[in-house]
Amino acid sequence: MRKKLLLTSAAVLAGLVAFAGPAAAQDAATVDDVALVQFNLDVVYFMLAAGLVFWMQAGFAMLETGMTRSKNASNIMMKNMADALFGIIAYFLIGFGLMYGASAGGFIGTDTFALSAGAYSEAGLYGGDSFLAADFLFQAVFAATAATIVSGAVAGRMKFSGYIVITLVMTTLIYPIVGHWKWGGGWLDGLGFYDFAGSTLVHMTGGVAALVIAGILGPRIGKFGKDGKPRAIPGHSMPLAALGMFILFWGWFGFNGGSVLSADGALVAPVLLTTVLAGCAGGAVAMVYTWVRYGKPDIGMTINGVLAGLVGITAGADQVGALAALAIGVVAGVLVAVSVTTVDRLRIDDAVGAFSVHGACGAWGTLAVGIWANTGSEGLTGLWHGGGAGLLVDQLIGVVAVAAFVAAAAAALAYGLKAAGLLRVSETEEIEGLDIHEHGMYGYPEAALGASAYPGGPVTAPTGEVARATEAPA
Numbered sequence: 001m002r003k004k005l006l007l008t009s010a011a012v013l014a015g016l017v018a019f020a021g022p023a024a025a026q027d028a029a030t031v032d033d034v035a036l037v038q039f040n041l042d043v044v045y046f047m048l049a050a051g052l053v054f055w056m057q058a059g060f061a062m063l064e065t066g067m068t069r070s071k072n073a074s075n076i077m078m079k080n081m082a083d084a085l086f087g088i089i090a091y092f093l094i095g096f097g098l099m100y101g102a103s104a105g106g107f108i109g110t111d112t113f114a115l116s117a118g119a120y121s122e123a124g125l126y127g128g129d130s131f132l133a134a135d136f137l138f139q140a141v142f143a144a145t146a147a148t149i150v151s152g153a154v155a156g157r158m159k160f161s162g163y164i165v166i167t168l169v170m171t172t173l174i175y176p177i178v179g180h181w182k183w184g185g186g187w188l189d190g191l192g193f194y195d196f197a198g199s200t201l202v203h204m205t206g207g208v209a210a211l212v213i214a215g216i217l218g219p220r221i222g223k224f225g226k227d228g229k230p231r232a233i234p235g236h237s238m239p240l241a242a243l244g245m246f247i248l249f250w251g252w253f254g255f256n257g258g259s260v261l262s263a264d265g266a267l268v269a270p271v272l273l274t275t276v277l278a279g280c281a282g283g284a285v286a287m288v289y290t291w292v293r294y295g296k297p298d299i300g301m302t303i304n305g306v307l308a309g310l311v312g313i314t315a316g317a318d319q320v321g322a323l324a325a326l327a328i329g330v331v332a333g334v335l336v337a338v339s340v341t342t343v344d345r346l347r348i349d350d351a352v353g354a355f356s357v358h359g360a361c362g363a364w365g366t367l368a369v370g371i372w373a374n375t376g377s378e379g380l381t382g383l384w385h386g387g388g389a390g391l392l393v394d395q396l397i398g399v400v401a402v403a404a405f406v407a408a409a410a411a412a413l414a415y416g417l418k419a420a421g422l423l424r425v426s427e428t429e430e431i432e433g434l435d436i437h438e439h440g441m442y443g444y445p446e447a448a449l450g451a452s453a454y455p456g457g458p459v460t461a462p463t464g465e466v467a468r469a470t471e472a473p474a
Contacts, residue, residue, distance in 0.1 A: 041263040043134045049258020050134075053141040056251030057084050057148060063244025064152040065443075067235035067300060067352045071433025072156050073443025082164050083148040087171040091143040096136055099176035099184050106187035109180050138258065142202055145255075146175040149206025152352030153214040157221075157430050160438045162422035166213065166413060174409050175205055178402045192391065193398035194373070194380060197259035199315030199365035200402050207359025208403050209410040211348060216414040217423055219349030221430055230344035233351075238299050245303045249279055252310050256317045270375070271317045274325035275310065278317075281329025282309020282336070282361075289337050301337055307357045308336035312365035316373055319380055324372035331368075332361045363399045370395040 061080040065073050093114050101109030102119035111118030115132055147170040154163070179201050181188040195201050224230055235241055256275045260267045286305020290298035309329035313320075320328070339356035350356070370392030373382040381387030417423040429437040433448070442448040 038263075042261065043131070045263035046134055046138055046258060046261060049254035050138040050141055052251045052254025053138070053145065053258065054084070056141075056145060056248050056255065059244045059247030059251055060145075060148045060151065061244070062240045062247060063303070064155060064352055066237040066239065066241030066244060067152065068155040069233070069433070070236035070444050070447055071435055071442075073236075073435060074439050074441055075160065075434035075443075076151065076155060077443070078160060078439060079151045079163050079167075080148055082160075083144045083151065083167050086164055087144040087147045087167050088140045090168050090171045091140045091176070092136065094172040095143055095176040096139060097176075098173070099139070099179040101184075103180065103185055106185075106190060107181070108177055108186075109184055142198065142255075143171045143175050146198075146202045146206045147171050149203065149354050149358050150210045150213060153210035153350045153354040154217055155351040156434065157424055158217055159422055159425055160434070162417045165417060165422065166209075169409075169413050170206075170209065174209065174406055175202070178205055178405060181402070182398070188398050188401070191397065192394040194319070194369050194378065194391070194395070195315045195366060195398070196318050196369075197256045197314045199311060199313075199362040200399055202362075203311045203314065203358040204362030204366070204399065204402060205406050207355045207357070207362055208406040211343070211350065211355035211359055212407050212410040213414045214350050214355075215346075215348045216411065216418065219347065220351065221427065223349045224347055228347060230347075235300065241300065241303055245306055248307060249310065252279065252314075256314055260318065267318070273322060274313055274317045274320060277322055277325040278309040278313035278329035278332070279306050280309070281326045282306055282312065282333040285330050285333030286337055289334055293337075301340070304336050304340070304353050304357050305333040308332040308361040311358055311361040312368065314362075315366040316369035316376075319369055319373040319376035319378065321372070321375050324368075324384075327372070328365060328368045332364060335360055335364055359403075363403070366399050367392065367395050 057080055061077055064080070065076045068076060096115065097111055097113035097118070098109045100119070101111040101113070104110050109119075115136060147167045150166055150170065151163070180186045182193055182195055182201055183189070220233060222231060223233060252275055253272060257268050257272050260271055262268075283302050283306035286308070287297045287302040289305075290296070290301045309332045312328045312332035313325055316328075317325075336353065336356045339360040340350075340353045343350050343353075343355060369380070369382065370389075371382045372384050373380040373387070373391060374385040380391055383389055383392050414423065425434060425437065433442070435442045436448070
């Protein structure tokens with residue numbers, strides 16, 4: 001991803017030099033100044049996009065909280081904060097180097113840890129150290145996004161300490177390693193695999209990890225009946241879930257638009273167009289699908305349909321046309337609904353449909369590049385446009401390789417946490433809620449204890465701190 005910005009700056013500089021012709025020596029300084037201005041504009045745009053992606057953490061927090069039980073609301077907030085706080089620091093110290101450091105056999109980076117001097121600094125032009133801080137910030141919020149996908153799937157029954165370990169491993173090892181395979185110039189990049197902004201490298205990575213960990217963790221109490229049939233456990237606030245979806249939709253403008261890595265309207269506008277069309281198509285189709293199949297349009301599945309379309313277009317937002325974007329969204333809107341049902345039949349409790357949205361639709365969007373690619377500057381041509389099956393095969397290899405590695409790593413991690421007693425809370429803690437047991441505070445104290453719990457308002461302790469309940473209601 002970062003290489004693209006360096007190439008853009010180089011192109012600007014080369015074009016200006018070409019127009020300069022046999023100009024005087026002082027004109028060369030003007031050329032350099034203009035190129036530097038363009039580079040600074042690119043960096044400012046880059047940082048605005050990073051801010052939008054960072055704001056997606058709020059979207060995930062609202063979405064996951066709304067789609068799960070109110071007794072676990074504070075726990076969801078804490079997990080999303082942990083993803084940002086611990087995840088970004090871990091990515092700074094280790095993850096970025098493993099992802100973008102000098103490659104060892106195309107599989108893993110070996111330097112630039114804690115942004116120290118290394119292969120990155122040798123990029124030249126206006127790259128190297130002068131761009132290192134900006135690039136790190138953009139990549140770090142992507143790493144936090146990959147980690148937080150796991151949060152919703154394991155909601156309501158996982159120990160907070162174990163979840164922090166998952167965040168650290170996701171941002172220091174799992175995501176950086178697969179990211180290196182493509183974006184760090186690794187073996188998938190050499191193969192010809194293409195993933196513009198992370199349908200596979202970010203979303204499918206998080207989705208597969210979520211599915212494997214949720215399966216090993218086990219379902220929430222009451223999720224499956226004695227006959228094995230799944231039972232719905234409704235989320236406590238669809239307004240919060242819908243708010244989360246719209247925040248995420250807005251953040252995707254930075255996720256995909258920022259991945260252009262250049263303040264170039266001719267490149268950014270088509271990416272944003274395909275992003276919006278796919279997201280809208282996914283939500284519309286999921287709404288209609290549930291309406292036809294179940295007799296009523298389902299809000300939760302519609303929300304997931306929007307996200308499914310956005311995940312699906314992320315791999316090829318710069319490579320497919322508007323009609324193809326609609327097609328990608330349409331398939332994603334149906335796929336997410338079918339996948340949720342399939343995961344339930346496997347007796348895996350994915351509380352918010354994280355795998356179905358990010359895993360299944362991430363894989364679909366990546367394969368879709370091999371079908372419809374034809375508009376980008378990379379010279380990619382998909383099967384639909386006469387390019388043959390070569391690109392599609394490359395995409396399939398990438399999807400399978402990433403899924404296999406992530407599944408194996410996530411399984412090892414989950415079983416390790418289980419052996420250490422850090423995976424699942426007790427039955428009593430799960431029934432009474434993680435908020436009070438894991439964090440000593442209810443997300444909604446009056447809902448949990450009743451308004452009469454504080455008839456005269458909160459009781460103030462001698463220290464000035466607000467007293468809180470120490471025991472959960474029966």
